[in-house]
Amino acid sequence: MTDTRTQILQRLRSANTATASxxxxxxxxxxxxxLTSAPxxxxxxxxxxxxxxxxxxxxxxxAVRAEVHAVGDDWPRQLAALLQARGARNLRYGPDxxxxxxxxxxxxxxxxxxxxxxxDQPIEAxxxxxxxxxxxxxxxxxxxxxxxxxxxxxxTPAEPRLLSLVPPIHCVLLEADRIVSTLHExxxxxxxxxxxxxxxxxxxxxxxxxxxxxxxxxxxxGPAELIVLLRTTSAAGTGSAPPxxxxxxRTAAC
Amino acid sequence: MASAFRTRAxxxxxxxxxxxxxxxxxxxxxxxxxxAFPDDAELAQLRDQxxxxxxxxxxxxxxxxxxxxQRCRVNGMQVHWAADAAQANAIILDLLRGHGAKAVIxxxxxxxxxxxxxxxxxxxxxEPIETDLGELILQLGNExxxxxITPAVHKDRAEIAALFNRHFPDEPCSDDIDQLTALARxxxxxxxxxxxxxxxxxxxxxxxxxxxxxxENEGNGRLSTTAPDMHIAVTGIEKVVARLDALAxxxxxxxxxxxxxxxxxxxxxxSGPRKPDERDGPxxxxxVLLDNGRSRIHADPELRATLRCIRCxxxxxxxxxxxxxxxxxxxxxxxxPIGAILEPQLQGLQVQGELAQASSLCGAxxxxxxxxxxxxxxxxxxxxxHAEGPTASQSPSQSASPASSQSVPIQAVPGGHxxxxxxxxxxxxALLHASPARYRWMRRTIGGMGGLLDGPFGGLxxxxxxxxxxxxxxxxxxxxxxxxxxxxxxxxxx
Ligand code: SF4
Numbered sequence: 001m002t003d004t005r006t007q008i009l010q011r012l013r014s015a016n017t018a019t020a021s022x023x024x025x026x027x028x029x030x031x032x033x034x035l036t037s038a039p040x041x042x043x044x045x046x047x048x049x050x051x052x053x054x055x056x057x058x059x060x061x062x063a064v065r066a067e068v069h070a071v072g073d074d075w076p077r078q079l080a081a082l083l084q085a086r087g088a089r090n091l092r093y094g095p096d097x098x099x100x101x102x103x104x105x106x107x108x109x110x111x112x113x114x115x116x117x118x119x120d121q122p123i124e125a126x127x128x129x130x131x132x133x134x135x136x137x138x139x140x141x142x143x144x145x146x147x148x149x150x151x152x153x154x155x156t157p158a159e160p161r162l163l164s165l166v167p168p169i170h171c172v173l174l175e176a177d178r179i180v181s182t183l184h185e186x187x188x189x190x191x192x193x194x195x196x197x198x199x200x201x202x203x204x205x206x207x208x209x210x211x212x213x214x215x216x217x218x219x220x221x222g223p224a225e226l227i228v229l230l231r232t233t234s235a236a237g238t239g240s241a242p243p244x245x246x247x248x249x250r251t252a253a254c
Numbered sequence: 255m256a257s258a259f260r261t262r263a264x265x266x267x268x269x270x271x272x273x274x275x276x277x278x279x280x281x282x283x284x285x286x287x288x289x290a291f292p293d294d295a296e297l298a299q300l301r302d303q304x305x306x307x308x309x310x311x312x313x314x315x316x317x318x319x320x321x322x323x324q325r326c327r328v329n330g331m332q333v334h335w336a337a338d339a340a341q342a343n344a345i346i347l348d349l350l351r352g353h354g355a356k357a358v359i360x361x362x363x364x365x366x367x368x369x370x371x372x373x374x375x376x377x378x379x380x381e382p383i384e385t386d387l388g389e390l391i392l393q394l395g396n397e398x399x400x401x402x403i404t405p406a407v408h409k410d411r412a413e414i415a416a417l418f419n420r421h422f423p424d425e426p427c428s429d430d431i432d433q434l435t436a437l438a439r440x441x442x443x444x445x446x447x448x449x450x451x452x453x454x455x456x457x458x459x460x461x462x463x464x465x466x467x468x469x470e471n472e473g474n475g476r477l478s479t480t481a482p483d484m485h486i487a488v489t490g491i492e493k494v495v496a497r498l499d500a501l502a503x504x505x506x507x508x509x510x511x512x513x514x515x516x517x518x519x520x521x522x523x524x525s526g527p528r529k530p531d532e533r534d535g536p537x538x539x540x541x542v543l544l545d546n547g548r549s550r551i552h553a554d555p556e557l558r559a560t561l562r563c564i565r566c567x568x569x570x571x572x573x574x575x576x577x578x579x580x581x582x583x584x585x586x587x588x589x590x591p592i593g594a595i596l597e598p599q600l601q602g603l604q605v606q607g608e609l610a611q612a613s614s615l616c617g618a619x620x621x622x623x624x625x626x627x628x629x630x631x632x633x634x635x636x637x638x639x640h641a642e643g644p645t646a647s648q649s650p651s652q653s654a655s656p657a658s659s660q661s662v663p664i665q666a667v668p669g670g671h672x673x674x675x676x677x678x679x680x681x682x683x684a685l686l687h688a689s690p691a692r693y694r695w696m697r698r699t700i701g702g703m704g705g706l707l708d709g710p711f712g713g714l715x716x717x718x719x720x721x722x723x724x725x726x727x728x729x730x731x732x733x734x735x736x737x738x739x740x741x742x743x744x745x746x747x748x
Pocket of ligand 1: 592622
């Protein structure tokens with residue numbers, strides 16, 4: 001195998017590449033050289049104010065059939081009502097997630113309200129329950145992208161990857177002040193290149209396919225519904241102040 | 255003269271239903287792409303960036319691959335190198351057997367088609383399960399993709415319903431698309447739940463961070479790479495890019511060019527296996543880096559542009575040949591304009607050289623290609639080499655030798671001059687056009703005959719030009735040429 005590797009690299013090196021990658025003259029750290037020589041361009045971003053950011057995000061993600069609800073501090077009640085109306089029996093959430101305390105506290109107790117189910121086991125211990133007995137999953141999210149109407153998730157031990165993927169309904173709470181204009185802006189602002197997590201995701205709408213006659217059908221393998229709770233806190237919306245930078249306590253936890 | 259390609263193309267043209275299915279889909283995709291790029295200046299700028307990013311990656315390919323390998327290892331992934339399809343398949347089989355897997359769930363991947371891993375695994379007693387809706391349809395129908403983005407585009411809902419009813423008799427369904435999709439979901443759920451190994455391709459591999467970026471709409475890609483204990487990603491060595499922020503322009507170019515979407519439903523960036531404190535995700539992630547002829551293409555400064563491709567499919571959506579004969583007409587894994595330049599290089603001109611003829615050179619492909627691959631120019635180059643033999647006489651097996659040669663031939667067997675007629679015709683053409691006297695003589699002779707094809711020799715030559723004039727009006731030479739007219743106006747002959 002090492003042989004194959006050497007041969008492939010040698011064949012590539014023997015080509016008259018544009019930069020100096022002549023055998024024997026490689027820099028001690030090829031990475032540094034290739035990274036600094038990589039093309040750069042200004043950060044692609046737009047000067048949209050808070051309202052426009054929210055508006056574009058909303059239109060973008062609604063266009064791909066996500067449901068967006070503006071919520072306030074009683075968002076758990078609103079979520080419970082939305083799920084109850086759909087006949088969901090339960091909602092799985094990460095008990096160590098950043099929004100879990102608020103969710104539990106605000107969750108109504110009336111008859112017929114979906115049950116809150118903590119998702120705190122390794123997948124090996126809860127695979128069946130997650131696949132077969134879960135109607136909805138709840139997660140926080142890291143940011144929103146206005147240009148494309150995307151949610152940005154970095155799944156964590158508290159809110160693992162499959163929680164946003166396996167249940168037929170995925171519910172997300174997004175703080176309006178976490179919406180940025182583009183992915184490029186977000187990567188730059190948060191210094192992603194230095195701190196990529198195991199899994200980073202952009203989610204734009206529920207799962208879909210156009211494999212049959214280019215006709216969109218929803219809920220193929222991932223969630224059939226995506227419910228976005230868009231919370232505008234009173235602190236936000238102070239003119240054209242840019243969204244908070246990366247490491248607020250909330251996003252560090254999420 | 256009826257070659258394999260011509261036979262296949264002829265057959266494809268006679269399938270009215272398939273042609274209709276493909277045509278409708280392509281018209282839709284063309285319109286969606288156009289709507290997705292409303293701003294010409296922005297598109298031009300993005301294409302500049304896309305080209306620059308991919309060019310830089312190819313110019314620094316060995317160093318970037320080493321860096322990618324190193325970063326992936328630091329992140330906890332395992333990296334494997336495969337010189338060809340056989341090696342890649344052996345690596346995959348080894349991993350599956352080591353894991354005791356009886357089956358593997360697969361996300362859509364063209365590279366997996368390229369190496370024929372499904373057939374290989376089946377022969378070795380492991381069941382490959384395609385989970386993408388389009389790929390599932392093909393697997394059930396025992397077919398290959400006819401498009402790199404929308405693989406079952408040649409089939410309509412009635413055919414798919416018949417196929418599903420045959421394979422899942424317990425779950426009868428109509429040809430309603432929502433019903434068909436729901437059935438695919440039900441069937442696949444159990445497989446996702448029970449799978450121990452998942453396989454996927456890679457859209458972009460980031461050297462800087464050791465990140466594998468995958469785009470998809472269905473969620474099967476995320477499931478295949480998250481639910482099982484082991485994830486095997488297979489990718490061509492050209493898919494690497496230097497920096498993470500290159501993803502921003504590349505993703506927007508890819509999804510808008512491919513389907514007109516601002517972004518796919520899921521963009522999945524994987525930078526390692528499950529960490530000790532994490533509760534799901536695969537415990538092992540393997541990356542298989544496949545050469546399979548790419549390093550040979552890389553060695554040629556002109557043909558290297560082929561490797562810029564980000565597999566968006568826009569060139570085929572816009573191609574007058576593809577939209578008529580569809581992917582199966584090409585008989586190769588990669589169809590359309592990209593296939594017509596890539597396949598002869600991967601498989602050799604002796605095997606697939608004729609594909610370079612599968613083009614009207616209208617240039618639509620180059621006009622839409624998000625990374626500006628000059629496809630018509632490369633087609634011409636390949637046509638030339640196919641007819642005349644390579645410019646340098648070096649066989650691929652020796653291509654690891656010094657960097658002195660400007661051009662490495664891509665013929666599997668050197669010395670493949672196109673025999674007979676075509677060569678002679680062009681030599682005669684060259685002879686007649688090389689000297690003013692000979693040219694004048696030719697003009698007078700042909701002009702005097704009233705044009706070649708409708709003159710007295712028309713019947714004779716008609717056979718020669720046969721296929722070409724069957725659907726076209728034959729050309730007619732003016733009785734008096736430009737030279738004559740110019741001389742009459744008093745211009746000197748030189
Ligand atoms: S050649 Fe260009 S247009 Fe065709 S698939 Fe590749 S990137 Fe897309």
